[in-house]
Amino acid sequence: MPDSRKFIENLSGAGKSIGVLTSGGDAQGMNAAVRAVVRMGIYVGAKVYFVHEGYQGMVDGGDNIKEASWESVSSMLQVGGTVIGSARCKDFRSHEGRLRAALNLVERGITNLCVIGGDGSLTGANLFREEWSGLLDELVQSGQITEEASQTHSTLHIVGMVGSIDNDFCGTDMTIGTDSALHRIIEVVDAIMTTAQSHQRTFVLEVMGRHCGYLALVSALACGADWVLIPEMPPKDGWEEQMCHKLSENRADKKRLNIIIVAEGAIDHNNKPITTDLIKDLVVRCLGFDTRVTILGHVQRGGTPSAFDRILASRMGVEAVLALLEASPGTPACVVSLCGNQAVRVPLMECVQMTQEVQKAMDEKRFEEAVKLRGRSFENNLNTYKLLSHRKFDTELPNSSFNVAVLNVGAPAAGMNAAVRSAIRVGITEGHTMFAVSDGFEGFYKGQIKEVGWGDVGGWTGQGGSLLGTKRTLPAKHIGKIAEQMSIHNINALLVIGGFEAYLGLMELQEARSKHPELCVPMVMVPATVSNNIPGSDLSIGADTALNAITDTCDRIKQSASGTKRRVFIIETMGGYCGYLATVGGLAAGADAAYIYEEPFDIRDLQSNVEHLTEKMKTSIQRGLVLRNENSSENYTTDFIYQLYTEEGKGVFDCRKNVLGHMQQGGAPSPFDRNFGTKIAAKATQWISKKLKEYYREGRVFANTEDSACLLGMRRRALVFQPVVQLKDETDFVHRIPKEQWWLRLRPLMKILAKYKTSYDVSDAGQLEHIVRPRAKDSSAI
Numbered sequence: 001m002p003d004s005r006k007f008i009e010n011l012s013g014a015g016k017s018i019g020v021l022t023s024g025g026d027a028q029g030m031n032a033a034v035r036a037v038v039r040m041g042i043y044v045g046a047k048v049y050f051v052h053e054g055y056q057g058m059v060d061g062g063d064n065i066k067e068a069s070w071e072s073v074s075s076m077l078q079v080g081g082t083v084i085g086s087a088r089c090k091d092f093r094s095h096e097g098r099l100r101a102a103l104n105l106v107e108r109g110i111t112n113l114c115v116i117g118g119d120g121s122l123t124g125a126n127l128f129r130e131e132w133s134g135l136l137d138e139l140v141q142s143g144q145i146t147e148e149a150s151q152t153h154s155t156l157h158i159v160g161m162v163g164s165i166d167n168d169f170c171g172t173d174m175t176i177g178t179d180s181a182l183h184r185i186i187e188v189v190d191a192i193m194t195t196a197q198s199h200q201r202t203f204v205l206e207v208m209g210r211h212c213g214y215l216a217l218v219s220a221l222a223c224g225a226d227w228v229l230i231p232e233m234p235p236k237d238g239w240e241e242q243m244c245h246k247l248s249e250n251r252a253d254k255k256r257l258n259i260i261i262v263a264e265g266a267i268d269h270n271n272k273p274i275t276t277d278l279i280k281d282l283v284v285r286c287l288g289f290d291t292r293v294t295i296l297g298h299v300q301r302g303g304t305p306s307a308f309d310r311i312l313a314s315r316m317g318v319e320a321v322l323a324l325l326e327a328s329p330g331t332p333a334c335v336v337s338l339c340g341n342q343a344v345r346v347p348l349m350e351c352v353q354m355t356q357e358v359q360k361a362m363d364e365k366r367f368e369e370a371v372k373l374r375g376r377s378f379e380n381n382l383n384t385y386k387l388l389s390h391r392k393f394d395t396e397l398p399n400s401s402f403n404v405a406v407l408n409v410g411a412p413a414a415g416m417n418a419a420v421r422s423a424i425r426v427g428i429t430e431g432h433t434m435f436a437v438s439d440g441f442e443g444f445y446k447g448q449i450k451e452v453g454w455g456d457v458g459g460w461t462g463q464g465g466s467l468l469g470t471k472r473t474l475p476a477k478h479i480g481k482i483a484e485q486m487s488i489h490n491i492n493a494l495l496v497i498g499g500f501e502a503y504l505g506l507m508e509l510q511e512a513r514s515k516h517p518e519l520c521v522p523m524v525m526v527p528a529t530v531s532n533n534i535p536g537s538d539l540s541i542g543a544d545t546a547l548n549a550i551t552d553t554c555d556r557i558k559q560s561a562s563g564t565k566r567r568v569f570i571i572e573t574m575g576g577y578c579g580y581l582a583t584v585g586g587l588a589a590g591a592d593a594a595y596i597y598e599e600p601f602d603i604r605d606l607q608s609n610v611e612h613l614t615e616k617m618k619t620s621i622q623r624g625l626v627l628r629n630e631n632s633s634e635n636y637t638t639d640f641i642y643q644l645y646t647e648e649g650k651g652v653f654d655c656r657k658n659v660l661g662h663m664q665q666g667g668a669p670s671p672f673d674r675n676f677g678t679k680i681a682a683k684a685t686q687w688i689s690k691k692l693k694e695y696y697r698e699g700r701v702f703a704n705t706e707d708s709a710c711l712l713g714m715r716r717r718a719l720v721f722q723p724v725v726q727l728k729d730e731t732d733f734v735h736r737i738p739k740e741q742w743w744l745r746l747r748p749l750m751k752i753l754a755k756y757k758t759s760y761d762v763s764d765a766g767q768l769e770h771i772v773r774p775r776a777k778d779s780s781a782i
Contacts, residue, residue, distance in 0.1 A: 013046030021051035023117035027177025029309030036317025061104035168212030171351035172337030196257035340717030410499030413542025415673030499529030522691035533578035537713025554589035568624035
């Protein structure tokens with residue numbers, strides 16, 4: 001069979017020079033992107049230059065443009081902001097300034113630029129590229145460069161990465177820095193919640209986002225805020241009474257605190273600003289509530305980048321270098337972006353135009369269109385928030401007369417509670433009677449089933465673990481009793497939130513349908529496990545929180561060695577037989593190696609890893625990090641690897657080992673897990689409503705087709721319902737992992753960034769795609 005794959009070995013950067021700069025406002029994760037560009041560039045044989053202080057450094061030249069080495073980006077992965085500096089630059093806006101910048105680049109042979117910044121920085125880069133040949137002509141005429149130099153450097157290639165905490169750039173689901181900014185906001189909200197509850201207070205919180213409400217919207221979703229105000233969707237006239245009515249209702253419901261989140265650019269329907277003081281005065285005047293204002297400001301830009309931002313920036317940095325290597329004179333300037341779980345390249349100016357169109361639509365009060373232009377991800381968040389935030393009264397609800405049960409199965413995972421809250425509230429909105437089952441299938445057969453209302457799940461989004469209680473018990477042995485309980489409570493549909501046991505449990509329930517007609521109801525599973533080992537889904541609720549726990553701990557462990565002699569840390573992660581946490585955690589923490597079950601290794605591999613580290617330690621690098629997945633090998637245990645490294649590293653480095661254990665499962669869920677849990681459970685509940693209508697015949701629900709027992713998973717770019725029966729062939733049941741795992745493609749990246757020569761399949765690298773313009777009436781997005 002002919003191999004159509006394309007490998008990195010065939011892409012050479014020899015003789016090429018790449019300049020990397022960060023421009024505009026800083027964002028956490030920029031350093032991870034710079035590090036990836038430098039190391040990938042050096043890996044393919046190119047020269048890479050830091051351009052310090054953004055465009056200002058490019059115009060000023062001199063020491064601002066310095067060649068980067070492998071070691072010069074060591075230890076910067078975990079640092080917030082941008083190490084190479086950023087500045088707003090007036091000079092670059094003038095023709096004169098760009099002429100000086102062109103001269104500085106040509107003198108160093110740089111014809112490839114990687115720009116990490118917001119839309120202003122990227123627009124500037126594109127203008128520079130368009131003017132390039134004219135600028136070179138001027139430089140030849142004034143005798144500053146030769147005709148030959150002009151010929152050699154005739155084309156400037158540009159690839160952008162968007163670093164902006166506002167997530168205000170069209171064409172990508174996430175920009176570098178957004179996830180970290182959400183971490184800061186949620187840390188503050190969680191802290192405020194405890195003090196607000198003590199005093200029965202109302203807090204008005206202003207978050208960044210002058211023209212974009214993404215941070216406000218997602219943080220409102222992630223903390224269950226009572227009200228959110230964003231520029232893209234101003235509140236309808238009379239919102240003041242509505243908001244006060246809602247706040248007073250929540251108080252009457254024994255809710256001790258109210259949180260209102262405001263984007264700094266929030267406006268009303270007449271484009272007048274809505275300020276935090278205006279809201280505070282309104283609440284005090286109408287309700288007399290004790291109200292406080294908190295403005296988060298630059299705190300949101302600060303701190304350490306989250307695991308998500310480090311991985312996103314590393315993937316984008318590597319992709320940017322590939323895009324520069326593949327560029328031809330006719331290739332338009334592109335932006336490396338994220339769509340679902342996939343890196344894609346989109347023409348820079350298409351994105352910039354669309355971003356400007358959003359602002360234009362807002363100025364012209366075409367708000368529905370502004371939301372559409374922001375993209376699918378933004379629209380989904382807004383729709384989910386609307387669905388969950390407004391409690392409808394019994395008189396407004398459709399009366400479905402269906403009973404839906406929700407349960408957690410398997411080990412606890414952060415974000416499970418957000419999913420349960422979302423499912424219960426959406427279910428109530430759809431008119432169903434919602435039941436919660438305690439302690440998984442064990443609680444089910446024992447009859448631990450009770451009806452739950454809207455208020456029973458208030459404040460659940462930020463809680464770690466599983467408030468319903470969860471067990472690993474499988475249903476097969478107790479199937480008769482479970483069927484009996486289904487009958488007693490007249491359960492018409494099931495939503496199971498959990499890990500591998502939930503997946504197995506759903507299969508067992510489906511197989512038992514022929515004997516127990518009570519089980520012939522729509523069933524859906526939402527994956528929630530730190531191990532991220534569920535077939536049919538790229539991501540599981542809880543895995544992001546676990547990655548952050550691993551990354552934070554690795555940062556601290558590495559820091560503990562600063563100032564001491566050279567040291568290597570051997571760290572064991574969870575995950576069963578699934579190497580997701582070790583691999584992706586290794587990419588986020590800057591590990592030198594990650595041992596996993598899916599990629600068998602032997603003593604020769606261990607030996608070469610030790611030699612590799614020994615070589616590295618002879619340079620200015622002081623610390624090494626090695627991750628090992630708990631079940632990666634029966635005989636090469638964490639102790640064995642620790643002893644081997646200790647023995648072999650004698651005289652060069654010493655070793656320490658850490659087993660991270662259950663701390664990876666604990667803690668408050670990350671913003672990503674809260675948001676993912678909320679959205680995926682809302683979608684699952686809407687599917688249940690649709691199926692209940694479909695399978696309701698002659699006064700009862702009867703569903704025994706394959707597609708009435710599904711798993712809802714994130715696959716590349718979309719959330720997809722897949723019958724569990726069809727996932728059997730994709731599953732390695734002995735090791736409880738999917739047979740094919742997308743993240744294995746990230747392993748070569750980790751190795752390249754750790755200075756290993758490796759083979760990297762780039763045929764899946766982002767192809768240049770065009771932005772699909774949303775149609776004004778298109779509401780098919782979930």
